[in-house]
Amino acid sequence: MKALILAAGYATRLYPLTINIPKPLLMVGPKPMMEHIIDRVMEIPSVDEIFIVTNDKFFTTFVEWSNGFAKRLPVKVLNDGTTTNDNRLGAVGDIEFVIKAEDIDDDFLVIAGDNLFDFSLAKMDGFFNEKKASLLAVYDLKDKSLLAKKFGVVELDKNHKVIGFEEKPAHPKTSLTATACYLLTRKDVKELSRCVQEIHPDNLGDFIKWLSVKKAVYGFVPEGFWCDIGSHEQLALVREKYDE
Secondary structure, three states: OEEEEEOOOOOHHHOOOOOOOOHHHOEEOOEEHHHHHHHHHOOOOOOOEEEEEEOOOOHHHHHHHHHHOOOOOOEEEEEOOOOOOOOOOHHHHHHHHHHHHOOOOOOEEEEEOOEEEOOOHHHHHHHHHHHOOOEEEEEEOOOHHHOOOOOEEEEEOOOOEEEEEEEOOOOOOOOEEEEEEEEEOHHHHHHHHHHHHHHOOOOHHHHHHHHHHHOOOEEEOOOOOEEEOOOHHHHHHHHHHHOO
16 A cells, blocks of 8 residues: 655645645654654555655745655655646645656555544554555544535445535535545546546546445544644644644
């Protein structure tokens, strides 16, 4: 299995903190956000290589960090060539870029570089092996109103199969939100380019919605902490938690 951490955003909502430092390299507790994520990735024994995709602005910064990071697995930083928030590729564009650049033909773990969580990826991998199908981590916020116009909303059946996916609806049908943590089968990795050609997806949730109409895709509902760090308030929240 290959792992990809998405880190090509410009994090303009966190200015001035992220003018010269990429969001995934901001400190949370004793180490950068990125290293917390890699610790979780290392829980999956089949992962044999980690890719980090970033942009031209922060490429050198990530390479310098990687050179000083004590790696237990190969970590390769890739430059998607974008220079501003206006010409960025987006999540799906960056995933497709990495798949083509590295000729990836393997099961694929994809995680956003600004998602911090303490749930077990080993358990998620066990669910992946049990279902033998692509899946995403789905976090229960317990209150549907918290998702309105903010998060992708997922509907699951009793077997945890995805039966509905809406991106930031005004009236969520469930309290389950899609986290930016996905396990894709080797076969479904190859479907990504077809999806891009057919619907030009804006984010990975669009791909999951497209894929779930064609075949079984599942939601893994973990217990524990998860936060999508998109604001100063959310960053302060995770820093407080990791400083405990």
